Amino acid sequence: MKTILLVEDDDNERYLYERELREEGYRVMTARDGREAIAKVEEESPDLVVLDINMPQMDGLDAMGKILDRDRKVPVIINTAYSSYKDSFMSWAADAYVIKSGNLEELKHQIRAALQKSETHTH
Amino acid sequence: MPTEVREFSEEALDEETHRQILSYLQELESNLERQAVKLRDSEKRYKDLFEAEQKRSRELALLTEVGESALTTDRMEDYLESAAKAIQRNFSYYDVAMFLVAENDHTVVLRSQSGGYRGVLPLGYRQKIGEGIIGWVAEHGETLLANDVSQEPRFLQAFPDEALTRSEIAVPIKVGNVVRGVIDVQSQSLDAFDYRDVVILQTVADQMATAIENVRLYHQTLLLKELNEAVIASFPSAVIVIDGQRRVVLVNRMFCQQTGLTEGEAEGRNLGDVLDPDLLRETRLLEAVQSMLETGESVELADVTCLDSYKNESVVEIRLSFLSYGEESLVLITLRDVTMRARRTARMALLHSMGNLLQRTLDLDHLLFTVLTCVTAGPALGFNRAFLLLLDKDKENLQGEMAVGPGSPDEAGRIWLEVGQHYRNLEELVQAFDAAQTRNTPIQQLVERMRLNLTESREAVLARAVNERTSFKVQADCLDPAQPYPYCEVVQAPEFAVAPLVAGTEVLGLVLTDNVFSGKPIEDEDLQLLTILCNQAGLAIANALAHEEIENHAAELTRAYQQLKETQQDLVHSEKLATVGEMAARVSHEIRNPLATIGGFARSVLKKPDDVERVKHDASVIVEEVEELEEILMNLLDLTRPSQATRRLESVNVVVEHSCLMLRDDLEKHPSVTLVKELDPNIPEVSMDSHQLQQAALNILRNGIQAMPDGGTLSVRTHAEEGYVTIAISDSGVGIPETALSRIFMPFYTTKIKGTGLGLAVTKKTIEDHCGCMEVTSEENRGTTFTLHLPLIAREGTEQSEQGAA
Structure with a gap:
């Protein structure tokens, strides 16, 4: 079972994504902000990180930088309401950039693709 | 020689006889030769004599001719x-x-x-x-x-x-x-x-x-003779020499010319009898001679004005000095007519004062009136009437602009009578300018009808004055009848003068003037003065026109400035909403978040509609998120809505109390927060929109509670300062980092986990709509204080209404 770290500041969204991803068959860890996310990553290495950006405590991009510093191989998917960060230099490091939507299929698809890709890399 | 002639025969000639004859013949022959030589000699002598005589006569003729x-x-x-x-x-x-x-x-x-x-x-x-x-x-x-x-x-x-x-x-x-x-x-x-x-x-x-x-x-x-005559003729002074008894000893030609006396008539008479009595009286010459004889000092009487024998005003300069002549002491008197010089000086003074008057005003109408007054005023050029025409912008047409002078002989008589009674100097006349009155005279109606196309009527005198930049004195009966003179009906005087108004290389128009009522001939000197005046006037008019243009520009600039100011206010307002891009990004983020959540839960409901607990939960989240969306929209509207001008005098304390009441729910959720109120009961009422202000205070109070997740004290104080009522709201919370302080009033700026970032922006707008201001001080982990200053008297009609319009 793959473990996904879900970093999301909005309580309702976090709840929704967590539930949806569990129903997809993933193990889901959650964090409310960048700082918490880094703490979680230190506890246990996730197979993939879903990250909102523009969170209050530490910006998602900052958090991503820190996470990638620890584990270069973990795939990161940016899941955000902002479209404007897509062109940001830092976003390039992410494996996918998903703009938040009521339809979670895109997010789920990107998660599958990223996990598949990282599996072929490790083997 | 034998007298008897005998016949000889050869045989008859004896030897002796033959010899005798031969010698006779020889003698005869030599005699003849001698005679011939003599003859030739005398012939030659005669010839020489003849030639000599001839040459002599030529010499004489030559000398005579040369002499003649x-x-x-x-x-x-x-x-x-x-x-x-x-x-x-x-x-x-x-x-x-x-x-x-x-x-x-x-x-x-x-x-x-x-x-x-x-x-x-x-x-x-x-x-x-x-x-x-x-x-x-x-x-x-x-x-x-x-x-x-x-x-x-x-x-x-x-x-x-x-x-x-x-x-x-x-x-x-x-x-x-x-x-x-x-x-x-x-x-x-x-x-x-x-x-x-x-x-x-x-x-x-x-x-x-x-x-x-x-x-x-x-x-x-x-x-030498010519020189002498010239010197004497040009010697400008009448000279009189008198003796101690004031008897005339000597006078010069000038004196004779001036007095009409011959030298013989003048000499020997008393000084008082040979000079004009008016001159003597005005110059006090006899007194001067007396004083000179007594004191022995030379006297100079400079520029004495008097009337000459033709009753014309003239100016004389008199010098008295001693002449020593043997034992006797004589007095040399020179009388110099300096009328021309005095007149020139007066002219210069007049031109100077007219020049000064022209420089005094930049108002075009007043300036034109000044020019025309200088042309017509008695103390100045003294023409009867004057018309001023200006060229239009294309330099195509001359258009009558202003005229000064009587409209009829009757009016002329009346005006001159008045002028005679109340003498007014040039300056007073110029200052009497009344724009409305000047525009209403009969002569003004005449001038406004004057119009001349310069290209069509190149040869007309007025066109020539402009094109050739020359003044003219025109005899009306010399005008070419083939040329159009739209001013003919206006100018009925036998002659008129016209002078261009010149400014540098440009001709601006011209002045037309005449003596239609007095019939006084226009002298060359008048034309000269008119020309000089018009040159000065041209420059002054150019200045006035430039000034007018600048004023127009200034008005335009003021308008442009006003527009700019309005635009700037719009911009400032937009600035409050942050830059458009940032604003849009933030708005889309703020809205997309709840939308995505709503969508997600809604799909989730659709996916498992039978799981009642799950559906209930999801629906409640959807309701919550929709509420958040509504709040965002409300705040957005508050921020962009024009402030209403409806203001009432109300108590700030009452507003604060209301805000605190509305805060009750928040306080219940955060029981560790204590609210402290210190409201000064003596503060005056402020003109305000109480609902808006209440919302503004509430926003800050809520911020304060949210800044204290671990509890603390939220205090509200009101008090009056000079001209202001102040509301100070302090929390003992986490504080705002210095780097963030400048951005907290920007819309959608937020440090909160939950929050739209619109509260402070809305608050700030509200306070500014009330012409007040807002300060914030903060210290990290110690707390933040917001201070709202509201003016006692709202500046009605200034920022308030402008902002209302923006």
Whole structure:
């Protein structure tokens, strides 16, 4: 079972994504902000990180930088309401950039693709 | 000789007889020969005598002719010409040339020539003194005869033909020992001249010397005479010399001219009897003489104005000084008429004062009135009427702009009577400008009808005045009837003057003026003054026009500035909403978040509609998120909604109390937060929109609670300052980092986990709508204080209404 770290500041969204991803068959860890996310990553290495950006405590991009510093191989998917960060230099490091939507299929698809890709890399 | 004639036969002639006859015949023959020689001798003698006589008569004729021409011609050139001709003709000389010495540059100058070489050298040809035969003679003053010039080293060939000259004789024309000229005679024969030629030429030269000297003296005398006369004529003062008894000893011509007395009539009479009594009275001349005789000091009476014998105003300058003449002491009086000078000075003063007046105003109408007043005012140029026409912008048409003067002879009479009663100087007249009155006169209606197209009527006087930049004095009956004169009906005077208004290289218009009512002729001096005035006026008008343009520009600029200010206010307002891009990004983020959540839960409900608990939960989240969306929209509307001008005087304390009431729910959720109120009961009421202000205070209070997740004290204080009521809201929370302080009022800026970032932006807008201001101080982990200042008197109609309009 793959473990996904879900970093999301909005309580309702976090709840929704967590539930949806569990129903997809993933193990889901959650964090409310960048700082918490880094703490979680230190506890246990996730197979993939879903990250909102523009969170209050530490910006998602900052958090991503820190996470990638620890584990270069973990795939990161940016899941955000902002479209404007897509062109940001830092976003390039992410494996996918998903703009938040009521339809979670895109997010789920990107998660599958990223996990598949990282599996072929490790083997 | 035998008287008896006998017949001889050969045989009869005896030897003796034959011999006798032979010797007789021989004697006879030699006798005859002697007689023939004698005859030839006397014949030659007679011939010589005859020739001599003839030459003598030619000499006489020559001398007579030369002498006569000296008497009949007074021009040197004519005289030399006729002398050269006479010499050449009378003696059949090949060529005769007359040279005169030019003293200034040490040369002899050819002045006339007659004979073969005439015209080869130009008259005025110069030869240096000492050069050639002529130069030598001029230098030495002696006659030089060269009967074979090839043997004469002093011979100089001045031109090619002169190579043919074989003989030359040059005779000096001397006055005393000074050589004045040279007579030069040339021949193409050898040995052409003898002593008689020398004698006759010297005689002629003497005669010519006298004549030349006479002519010279004559000219000198003439010159001196002219000079004297000129000096005397131009001597500007009347001169009188009197003795101690004030009797006239001497007067000059000027005096005679001025008084009409002859020298004889004036001399011997008393000074008081020969001068005009008005002059004596005005100048107090007799008193001056008296004082001078008593004190022995010279007196000068400068510029005394008096009336002359024709009752014209004139100005005299008088000087008295002593003349010593033997034992007697005489007084020299010079009376100098300085009327012209005085008039010039007065003119300069007038032009100066007019120039000053023209510079005083930049208002075009007033300026034009000033120009026209200067043209018409009695103390200035004194024309009856004046019309001012200006060129339009395209320099195509002259258009009547303003006119000053009476509209009819009756009005003229009335005005002049008034002027006579209340004398007003030029300045007062100019200051009497009344724009409305000036625009309403009959003459103004005349001028406004005046219009002339410059291209169509190039030859019209007005067009010429503009095109040629020249003033004209025009006799009305000389106007070309073929040319259009739209001003003919206006100008009915027998003459009028026109002068262009010139500013630098530009002509702005012209002034047309006449003496239609008085009929006074326009003098050259009047035209001159008008021209100068119009030059000054042109510059002043150009200034006024430039000023007007600048004023128009200034008005435009003011309008532009106003617009800019409005735009800027719009911009400032937009700034409050942050930059458009950032705003849009934030709005989309703020809205997309709840939307995505709503969508997600809604799909989740659809996916498992039978799981009641799950559906309930999801639906409640959807409701919550929709509420958040609504709140965002509300705040957005608050921020962009124009502030309402409806204000009432209300108590700030009441507003604060209401906000605190509304905070009750929040306080219940955060029981560790304590609210402290310190409301000054004596603060005055403030004109406000209480609902807006209540919301503003509530926003800050809520911020305060949210800044204290671990609890603390939230305090609200109100008090009055000078002209302001202040609300201070403090929390003891986490504080705001200094770097974030400047951004907290930007819309959608937030540090909160939950929050739209609109609260402070809305609050700030509300306070500014009330013409107040807002400050924030913060210290991390110690807390934050927001201070709202509300003015007691809202500045009605200024920022408030502008903001309302924006």
